[in-house]
Amino acid sequence: MPELQDKRILLGVTGGIAAYKAAELTRLLVTAGARVQVAMTVAATRFVAAKTFQALSGRPVAVDLWAEDSGHGMAHIQLARESDLVIIAPASADFMAKLAHGLADDMLSTLCLARSCPLWIAPAMNQQMWVHPATQRNALQLAEDGVTLLGPAAGEQACGEVGPGRMLAPEAICAAIVARFAASGAAQTVAHSSVPVLARQRVLITAGPTVEKLDPVRALTNLSSGKMGYAVAQAAIEAGALVTLISGPTCLTPPGAARFIAVESAAEMLQAVNRQVPTSDIFISVAAVADYRPLQMHINKLKKSEAALTLELVSTVDILTQVAHSSHPPFCAGFAAETERLAELGEAKRQRKRLPLLAVNSAQDALGSDYNELLLLDDDGSHPLPRADKLTLARQFIDHLARLYTGS
Ligand code: CTP
Numbered sequence: 001m002p003e004l005q006d007k008r009i010l011l012g013v014t015g016g017i018a019a020y021k022a023a024e025l026t027r028l029l030v031t032a033g034a035r036v037q038v039a040m041t042v043a044a045t046r047f048v049a050a051k052t053f054q055a056l057s058g059r060p061v062a063v064d065l066w067a068e069d070s071g072h073g074m075a076h077i078q079l080a081r082e083s084d085l086v087i088i089a090p091a092s093a094d095f096m097a098k099l100a101h102g103l104a105d106d107m108l109s110t111l112c113l114a115r116s117c118p119l120w121i122a123p124a125m126n127q128q129m130w131v132h133p134a135t136q137r138n139a140l141q142l143a144e145d146g147v148t149l150l151g152p153a154a155g156e157q158a159c160g161e162v163g164p165g166r167m168l169a170p171e172a173i174c175a176a177i178v179a180r181f182a183a184s185g186a187a188q189t190v191a192h193s194s195v196p197v198l199a200r201q202r203v204l205i206t207a208g209p210t211v212e213k214l215d216p217v218r219a220l221t222n223l224s225s226g227k228m229g230y231a232v233a234q235a236a237i238e239a240g241a242l243v244t245l246i247s248g249p250t251c252l253t254p255p256g257a258a259r260f261i262a263v264e265s266a267a268e269m270l271q272a273v274n275r276q277v278p279t280s281d282i283f284i285s286v287a288a289v290a291d292y293r294p295l296q297m298h299i300n301k302l303k304k305s306e307a308a309l310t311l312e313l314v315s316t317v318d319i320l321t322q323v324a325h326s327s328h329p330p331f332c333a334g335f336a337a338e339t340e341r342l343a344e345l346g347e348a349k350r351q352r353k354r355l356p357l358l359a360v361n362s363a364q365d366a367l368g369s370d371y372n373e374l375l376l377l378d379d380d381g382s383h384p385l386p387r388a389d390k391l392t393l394a395r396q397f398i399d400h401l402a403r404l405y406t407g408s
Contacts, residue, residue, distance in 0.1 A: 002033025003178045009034045010083040010115075012108045013053070015043025017158040018090035018124035018167040023048060025089055025170035026056040032178060037062070037079060039108045041095065065107045076107055080115035087177065088112070089150075090124030090167045093135050099147065100138035118240075120148040122173050123256060127154075127163025130256070139256050146199060148238050149257035150176055164253045176238055179395045197402040199240035204280040204330070205233045205258075206273065206287035206319070208248035210266045214311070215298040222288050223367045226250030228335065229286035231394035233258050236284075239398050244280070246272045248287060266290045266316035273319050277330060282405060285320040286335045292316060324354045331356060331405050337363035342375050343382055350377050357401055376400055 013022045029036045038053040039062040050061040104110040151168035207229020212220045233245045234255045243258040254260040263269045266289045292313035324332040332355050338345050346360035360375045372390050376383040385396050
């Protein structure tokens with residue numbers, strides 16, 4: 001059976017150059033078995049004709065709130081009621097602002113307000129518009145209102161600039177929709193109610209490496225790319241969580257809907273985590289935190305000499321252990337890197353750190369790669385997640401965590 005068989009998806013298209021990618025998204029959703037109803041803003045029809053979407057979806061496109069031929073005259077209510085999911089792709093800065101303020105002055109914005117099913121948006125705009133404080137404020141407001149943000153991605157833009165603001169690829173958006181409908185408990189969630197698995201739960205995530213400075217130009221760090229932690233943040237957002245991401249230095253763009261805190265050293269990460277823990281329901285520690293730091297950070301650059309150099313290192317605080325051992329800990333999960341006897345060493349680590357859930361990965365395979373393979377350890381034993389790209393694994397990890405967290 002096609003993955004989205006019988007799913008009723010309303011695809012909203014707003015005005016932006018990425019509107020052409022929505023045509024491909026329509027095709028992918030239809031191919032996956034979904035019944036796709038397209039609604040466009042007037043601005044979107046200036047980029048791609050409604051006829052294109054009508055041909056691809058096999059249905060008339062809704063544009064005009066005042067159209068005479070829209071059934072019984074309440075088309076926005078009818079379309080909102082008849083959908084299992086509304087996805088706006090691309091979502092322009094203007095449309096995000098409208099949504100964040102509850103404006104309803106055209107067909108698409110009105111049906112977004114009238115719907116009770118989940119609302120997902122895939123922002124697309126010039127990078128300067130995306131990083132503008134107003135857009136960032138709107139993105140966080142939408143996340144708090146339970147809207148799921150997919151992307152944006154970073155890279156070259158149609159305007160010739162480079163940065164965050166590109167719409168996620170249609171394939172990635174379609175895969176996220178398929179994954180959410182497919183996730184066991186979540187299939188029911190998306191199809192039958194408006195409450196996603198981690199709806200409004202405050203999830204704190206650490207990611208990336210830490211950097212421990214020796215002097216102004218030298219540091220001790222590790223090979224973590226941050227990809228797994230960022231993927232976990234994206235998967236948690238897709239599951240409806242309010243995500244705070246604390247990250248060591250990486251080359252990645254944080255998910256748009258996450259509150260982002262950049263740190264460098266293990267001590268800075270500890271401080272940031274301690275500040276956020278009291279207002280977090282769940283703590284997922286994915287960061288590769290340095291276990292040791294130089295005893296001394298030299299103010300001036302160390303000068304070389306003929307003699308061998310011995311560095312004196314001291315232990316850092318184990319952030320996850322400290323949080324999990326506190327008097328009222330949030331639900332804690334860790335990501336362990338092992339190079340041998342994954343299940344045995346992982347379980348000992350889970351017990352030692354007092355974690356309801358620990359994901360173990362093979363350090364050699366996972367570091368820097370786009371792919372991974374996990375062994376989830378919890379009180380019921382071990383649950384292997386076979387090799388897949390990190391976002392797919394992150395979604396499976398979040399589904400597993402949500403089941404443990406909600407006791408379902
Ligand atoms: N962790 C942490 N703070 C540290 C070290 C690790 O919060 N100072 C967390 C990691 O984010 C991860 C978990 O602990 O979720 C396991 O990390 P890992 O490096 O596998 O284990 P360690 O406890 O450092 O033990 P070892 O390096 O000896 O395997």
